[in-house]
Amino acid sequence: MDRRNFLKILGITSSTAMLSSCGVDKANEKIIPYVIPPDEEVYPGKPLYVSTTCTECPANCGLQVKVNEKLYHEQRSLYPTKLEGIPNHPINRGGLCARGQAGLFRLYHPERIKRPMVRDEQGNWLIITWSEVVTRIQDELQKTRRLGKINTYLSNHTNGTISQLKNQFCQEYGFERLPDFELFSHANIKKANQLVFNKQVIPQYRIAKTDFLLSLGADILETFVSPVEHTYHFSIAKKNQHFRWYHLEPHVSLTGVQADHRIVIYPESEIIFLSYLIQTLFRESHQKRNLPFKLLRSIPTYSLEETAQQTGIYQQDLQKLVGELSKAENPLIISGGISTAHAYGLEVAVLTALLQWILGITSEVVNFINARNYENIGTFLDINNLLHRLDQNEIGVFFLSKCDPAGQLPVDWQFLEKLKKASFSIGLADCLNATVRACNMILPLSHTLESWGDAQPFDGLHSIFQPAIEPQYDSKTEGDILLSLLNNNSEFSLYYKDYLFNNLKSRFGETNTSKLLQNGFIRTAVPESELSINLNQVYQFLKNFRIPQVKRTELLVFAPSIRGYDGRSTDLVLLNEIPDPLTTISYGAWLSVSEETATRMSLKDGDEVEVRIADERTKLPVKKQKLLPENVNLVQYGVVRLLSGSYDKRSGELFWFIKDIILSKTGNHVKLPVLSGSMDENGRGILPHVNEHAHEKEGKPWYPEHEHENYRWGMAIDLESCIGCNACSAACYVENNIPIVGRKEHLLGREMSWIRIQPYVQDNESIEFVPMMCQHCDNAPCEPVCPVYAAYHNPEGLNVQVYNRCVGTRYCANNCPYKARRFNWFDHRLPEPLDKMYNPDISIRDRGIMEKCTFCIQRIRAAKDKAKDDNRLVQEGEVIPACAQTCPTKAITFGNLEDKNSKAYKLAHSEQAYRALEELGTKPAVNYLGKKREHYEA
Amino acid sequence: MKPENMKELEYNSILEQDILDAMRKPHPIYWLALFICASFFVLGMITWVIQMLKGMGIAGINNPVGWGVYITDFVFWVGIAHSGTLISAVLFLFRAKFRNVFNRSAEAMTVFAVMTAGLFPLIHLGRSWLFYWLFPYPNQRQLWVNFQSPLVWDVFAVSTYFTISAIFWYVGMVPDLAIIRRFTSGIRKKIYSFFSLGWTGSLKQWRHYTRLYMFLAAFATPLVISVHSVVSWDFAMSIIPGWHTTIFAPYFVAGAIFSGTAMVLTLIIPMRKIFRMEKYITVDHFDKISKILLFTSLIVAYSYVVEFALAFYGGHKFEESHFLYRLLGDYRYLYWLMVLCNVILPFTLFVGKLRRNIPYLFVLSLFVNVGMWLERFVIIVSSLAKDFDPYNWGIYIPRWPEVFITLGSFGMFFTFFLIFTKVLPILSLTEIKEEAAE
Numbered sequence A: 001m002d003r004r005n006f007l008k009i010l011g012i013t014s015s016t017a018m019l020s021s022c023g024v025d026k027a028n029e030k031i032i033p034y035v036i037p038p039d040e041e042v043y044p045g046k047p048l049y050v051s052t053t054c055t056e057c058p059a060n061c062g063l064q065v066k067v068n069e070k071l072y073h074e075q076r077s078l079y080p081t082k083l084e085g086i087p088n089h090p091i092n093r094g095g096l097c098a099r100g101q102a103g104l105f106r107l108y109h110p111e112r113i114k115r116p117m118v119r120d121e122q123g124n125w126l127i128i129t130w131s132e133v134v135t136r137i138q139d140e141l142q143k144t145r146r147l148g149k150i151n152t153y154l155s156n157h158t159n160g161t162i163s164q165l166k167n168q169f170c171q172e173y174g175f176e177r178l179p180d181f182e183l184f185s186h187a188n189i190k191k192a193n194q195l196v197f198n199k200q201v202i203p204q205y206r207i208a209k210t211d212f213l214l215s216l217g218a219d220i221l222e223t224f225v226s227p228v229e230h231t232y233h234f235s236i237a238k239k240n241q242h243f244r245w246y247h248l249e250p251h252v253s254l255t256g257v258q259a260d261h262r263i264v265i266y267p268e269s270e271i272i273f274l275s276y277l278i279q280t281l282f283r284e285s286h287q288k289r290n291l292p293f294k295l296l297r298s299i300p301t302y303s304l305e306e307t308a309q310q311t312g313i314y315q316q317d318l319q320k321l322v323g324e325l326s327k328a329e330n331p332l333i334i335s336g337g338i339s340t341a342h343a344y345g346l347e348v349a350v351l352t353a354l355l356q357w358i359l360g361i362t363s364e365v366v367n368f369i370n371a372r373n374y375e376n377i378g379t380f381l382d383i384n385n386l387l388h389r390l391d392q393n394e395i396g397v398f399f400l401s402k403c404d405p406a407g408q409l410p411v412d413w414q415f416l417e418k419l420k421k422a423s424f425s426i427g428l429a430d431c432l433n434a435t436v437r438a439c440n441m442i443l444p445l446s447h448t449l450e451s452w453g454d455a456q457p458f459d460g461l462h463s464i465f466q467p468a469i470e471p472q473y474d475s476k477t478e479g480d481i482l483l484s485l486l487n488n489n490s491e492f493s494l495y496y497k498d499y500l501f502n503n504l505k506s507r508f509g510e511t512n513t514s515k516l517l518q519n520g521f522i523r524t525a526v527p528e529s530e531l532s533i534n535l536n537q538v539y540q541f542l543k544n545f546r547i548p549q550v551k552r553t554e555l556l557v558f559a560p561s562i563r564g565y566d567g568r569s570t571d572l573v574l575l576n577e578i579p580d581p582l583t584t585i586s587y588g589a590w591l592s593v594s595e596e597t598a599t600r601m602s603l604k605d606g607d608e609v610e611v612r613i614a615d616e617r618t619k620l621p622v623k624k625q626k627l628l629p630e631n632v633n634l635v636q637y638g639v640v641r642l643l644s645g646s647y648d649k650r651s652g653e654l655f656w657f658i659k660d661i662i663l664s665k666t667g668n669h670v671k672l673p674v675l676s677g678s679m680d681e682n683g684r685g686i687l688p689h690v691n692e693h694a695h696e697k698e699g700k701p702w703y704p705e706h707e708h709e710n711y712r713w714g715m716a717i718d719l720e721s722c723i724g725c726n727a728c729s730a731a732c733y734v735e736n737n738i739p740i741v742g743r744k745e746h747l748l749g750r751e752m753s754w755i756r757i758q759p760y761v762q763d764n765e766s767i768e769f770v771p772m773m774c775q776h777c778d779n780a781p782c783e784p785v786c787p788v789y790a791a792y793h794n795p796e797g798l799n800v801q802v803y804n805r806c807v808g809t810r811y812c813a814n815n816c817p818y819k820a821r822r823f824n825w826f827d828h829r830l831p832e833p834l835d836k837m838y839n840p841d842i843s844i845r846d847r848g849i850m851e852k853c854t855f856c857i858q859r860i861r862a863a864k865d866k867a868k869d870d871n872r873l874v875q876e877g878e879v880i881p882a883c884a885q886t887c888p889t890k891a892i893t894f895g896n897l898e899d900k901n902s903k904a905y906k907l908a909h910s911e912q913a914y915r916a917l918e919e920l921g922t923k924p925a926v927n928y929l930g931k932k933r934e935h936y937e938a
Numbered sequence B: 001m002k003p004e005n006m007k008e009l010e011y012n013s014i015l016e017q018d019i020l021d022a023m024r025k026p027h028p029i030y031w032l033a034l035f036i037c038a039s040f041f042v043l044g045m046i047t048w049v050i051q052m053l054k055g056m057g058i059a060g061i062n063n064p065v066g067w068g069v070y071i072t073d074f075v076f077w078v079g080i081a082h083s084g085t086l087i088s089a090v091l092f093l094f095r096a097k098f099r100n101v102f103n104r105s106a107e108a109m110t111v112f113a114v115m116t117a118g119l120f121p122l123i124h125l126g127r128s129w130l131f132y133w134l135f136p137y138p139n140q141r142q143l144w145v146n147f148q149s150p151l152v153w154d155v156f157a158v159s160t161y162f163t164i165s166a167i168f169w170y171v172g173m174v175p176d177l178a179i180i181r182r183f184t185s186g187i188r189k190k191i192y193s194f195f196s197l198g199w200t201g202s203l204k205q206w207r208h209y210t211r212l213y214m215f216l217a218a219f220a221t222p223l224v225i226s227v228h229s230v231v232s233w234d235f236a237m238s239i240i241p242g243w244h245t246t247i248f249a250p251y252f253v254a255g256a257i258f259s260g261t262a263m264v265l266t267l268i269i270p271m272r273k274i275f276r277m278e279k280y281i282t283v284d285h286f287d288k289i290s291k292i293l294l295f296t297s298l299i300v301a302y303s304y305v306v307e308f309a310l311a312f313y314g315g316h317k318f319e320e321s322h323f324l325y326r327l328l329g330d331y332r333y334l335y336w337l338m339v340l341c342n343v344i345l346p347f348t349l350f351v352g353k354l355r356r357n358i359p360y361l362f363v364l365s366l367f368v369n370v371g372m373w374l375e376r377f378v379i380i381v382s383s384l385a386k387d388f389d390p391y392n393w394g395i396y397i398p399r400w401p402e403v404f405i406t407l408g409s410f411g412m413f414f415t416f417f418l419i420f421t422k423v424l425p426i427l428s429l430t431e432i433k434e435e436a437a438e
Helices: A003-020 A103-107 A130-147 A161-173 A187-197 A227-237 A254-258 A270-283 A293-297 A304-311 A315-327 A345-358 A380-391 A415-419 A478-486 A496-519 A535-543 A595-600 A727-735 A743-747 A811-815 A857-869 A882-886 A903-908 B008-022 B028-054 B069-093 B097-101 B103-123 B128-134 B150-183 B186-195 B203-236 B248-274 B283-314 B317-328 B332-350 B358-385 B400-423 B429-437
Strands: A048-053 A062-072 A075-085 A117-119 A125-127 A150-155 A175-177 A202-205 A212-216 A244-249 A261-264 A331-335 A366-372 A395-401 A424-429 A441-444 A453-455 A461-465 A521-523 A555-559 A591-593 A607-613 A616-624 A632-636 A662-669 A713-718 A756-762 A766-772 A791-793 A799-801 A892-896 A926-929
Touching: A048 A496, A075 A103, A075 A727, A075 A882, A117 A130, A130 A395, A130 A424, A130 A441, A130 A478, A150 A161, A150 A380, A161 A175, A161 A453, A161 A478, A161 A496, A187 A202, A187 A345, A187 A535, A212 A270, A212 A315, A244 A254, A244 A315, A261 A315, A270 A293, A270 A304, A270 A315, A270 A345, A293 A535, A304 A315, A331 A345, A345 A535, A380 A395, A380 A415, A453 A496, A461 A496, A478 A496, A496 A521, A591 A607, A595 A616, A616 A662, A713 A903, A727 A756, A727 A882, A882 A892, A892 A903, A903 A926, B008 B150, B008 B429, B028 B128, B028 B400, B069 B097, B069 B103, B069 B150, B069 B203, B069 B248, B069 B358, B069 B400, B097 B103, B097 B283, B097 B429, B103 B128, B103 B150, B103 B248, B103 B400, B128 B150, B150 B186, B150 B203, B150 B429, B203 B248, B203 B358, B248 B283, B248 B358, B283 B317, B283 B332, B283 B358, B317 B332, B317 B358, B332 B358
Parallel strands: A048 A461, A150 A175, A150 A395, A212 A244, A212 A331, A244 A261, A395 A424, A424 A441, A555 A632, A591 A616, A713 A926
Antiparallel strands: A048 A062, A062 A075, A117 A125, A117 A441, A202 A366, A453 A461, A461 A521, A591 A632, A607 A616, A607 A662, A713 A892, A756 A766, A791 A799
């Protein structure tokens, strides 16, 4: 080949190569700025925040939705990608629980109802239009009018403008608006407050202001009324040196293990305890208010020995409790949950109210002025009534909105069979559930994040629902549906949004309404009123005081679940991926048994038992649960379907106990995905040793230390504040596009959580929770062993994982003593439409790549970019990782350890600070603040 | 060896004939064996491709046990390779004549074992297709490998070892290939001629040959120690209790020689029977090889005791609890089986009669192979399964890809070895003749 030919060929090949590299679609993403942006200012890359309200549970925490403009299926649009709490919201103060964080999994749920549907004669589903919906409903109403049937409207906990609209609709169309359906109706508390104070409400329990909290059964940190609010208040109360918390419960709960003193009490013996307490306080003259003698006499008297024997509480614990209670200035007594959910639950609630009264109830701790809106919520008396009427073929058109009685009511109540007897049932829901599937017509509701609306979480607080995304399917809000029916045609002249705005403006005025839209909430004044006791009513009630026959039997307790609430959140896959904090079981149903039962029946974790309750039987694998008292067996609502429902005929409160159950082994074994290897810490250095921190002798370092110029990112985690709720884990999953791997992978131990809650049983008395994530060690063992430098230490003190350099040798994960690193074993992708949730600031990792906590480096980056624009350094509080932001107790503090004034620096150098596995010399950037309170348990 | 009364030339020609007979058209059983081994090999390769396409998740490794059967196989095969080099190079420098009958096959075993071993660092990578990033090559991103990482040392060690072993093996074979060339015709003659590099057997060539051979032997000798030390530092350089201990280098080297010698026995005993080499490889030879086996078994036994003792008198709670786990925990059956195979059974080699009992040696060598595989498995897996934080404790059970790929590796090794027996001289003709002449 001569030179000329060579040059020709060279020229041709190189120009071909250059041309062929053009038109590679993947590399060129056209970023075209909007000429007319949608609402607000939208810039690609800069997120938008919308203030709205969370509806995963009736607490209605304030929600801030982060909306990103991103590419999805080749189109650019706005999508909510992260939920956070509104920073100064009176309920959650910026925190958001795990259920709240999983809200996007409901917005993008694969089983969202997409179109209105109606059943034909054969029972098959037909898709219809909204105008046909209106016509059909009118027809059915005419039919029922002729037959003289009653039309009913049932929904879940509702307040605000929509409640008004429902009333209007029901009046015009002759519907009976049934009391709202909530499984946790707190009926006994409401009835007790009615009996004692003439107020059938649930007050606001202001735990932050109390110095002595006595709780019986109420799972205040998990689901009771407003858990995030209680959790936040708890973190404030703890800062007071004199704060003490006694929690009495017959089983074991997350709330219980957090208390200073968790005392196990025999089920149903709470009234003996409360009677003893009241009588003792009077005898020792510790009461702040007196009671008439005849009233006091109707409360039975027990001696210390008798009380101890009947309740199972040690005498010295009783004495200590009484002693501390009498010295308290602002005591708060809360009964609820399991302690009011039995045959004597009403007595418990009444005695609690009475006890609170005599100890000086002040609105500071028990706030009846800003009471929770639970008036409209019905009880099981109402449900029983409804079922009876359904059975008698009395019900005509039946609206069931946003509730799932078929899924939540006990099996033996046969709701589904009875529902069929209604002439025409209409289910309104955003996702398919058991109830809606059985209706004659299904109407898709827009998710809260797609809707306009308002709520009133407690008297004096009003919050708004604002849409963060256009409805993704052919759905409507309940308000729009009702208005279209009221306006008698499908072309409504009034949208619910306008109706709502009119209502809001007339109630609050223009300025307040705009404030409401901007902040997400406004507070209004509520008239003060003096709380008074209705002595006569109380006396009439106590006259017929029933003393329980405390018989020890094999008990099955249904407990609320922090992941599932009453079962409504169990269809969100994130809340199955994240484990239950006490047992660390992720997917599947199980029965928690005590260690004694397990020994007696020779059960190992996963062995299947058959639970027999009268004629109902069910099979469940067991899990040995430490701290669970003997004879008490525990299942969670939603994880296991409620098997049989008895309720108190006086108040309508559901019983959460089923007595006299029989357990028998079936011989099968079910593999349970238990994520924790062991809950015995054995003094290994993850928890601080009692009265001793594993401080290494600080010798001179052998190697030159890292130099940090402006920033050294670090964390301080307060173990005293951490309650183990797993909200941080949920937030991290959503923020960082962490793969959801499913049950089979969990059985192999391949969960992907970057931050997790590690429970450790301490001295067989309490459980400590340690949030564990990548410690960003100064002397990281993972860095020197990566052959390709995918793990390296950046100049700001972060241990950085470079995804595109990782070849997947997994030596780094082997060498990490905290096992904080996660390997992508497969290409896990969220199925459509859940993949709309992906955070566009974070890449999605392929198989074969190692990942781990990055201290939310994308947020650090964003803050640094903003600071650079302003020509300054990042200030304290500008960077908050997802875990720290969502924590309801603010246990996680993140900051710049180079800034000696930062909170993180001060906490890291405080006396309580220690580092996990310090003796290994890894020098973590995560500092734990050790618990210093003493615990002991009866 | 050569009978006293036989003349040298006669002996040599009988030797050559015997070797050539071994290389004649194979018996159907050979084809069957080759077919089985090759099938396993192909099965292993297909499994690997599936693993690359679907993800490492089809195997059983998990969190916390990130390394399992693949790394066990890697260390196992590298270990086997070492014995070959010991026999070829180290015993050559020690002038141990008995090595002459083993050395060609042992060297072949080394080369094939290193090739097999070399695949495993690729197989266990999450993104195997990017394996070349483990090599330091100048690139436009100005990225180099992390020289602090023991895995990179592995890359150098294993590639050096392969290079040297292959060259040593080939160079040593050149005169033998020339002999074979003499007796072949057609295309085979062309191939053998090419590979014998025009060897004429002149004095000058012999002089170069012997000098080069000695040089390569000297070069390969330190590799016996260094390569497996480096591989053991994959574990010793970590912080995991059970891995992080200084005894690993000599322990693994001794273990390597131990398992390699056992593999030599496993290969040569049947080969000797099948190719009728009884008069060349005698019972005396086996006696001497078993003494190596016994000696290295004693070193390995000593290492077990030292590991255990260090854990206890060190007082380090993580080490103590780890060793209790090894002895009494989830993998205790494997541990005790390993002790039986590696310590108790080889102890019987103190008895002279057993050392000279060839069937006994064959069975024993199989046990040792199993035991040494188990040793690596127990060290790797039990250390990772229960380390510092009890929350992370887990367990590892191998799944079908690991089984198939392990079988595939054996398939690969035996395929190559079987092909070797038919295509290349299995005894070192040159050295046997040399010994006979003395």
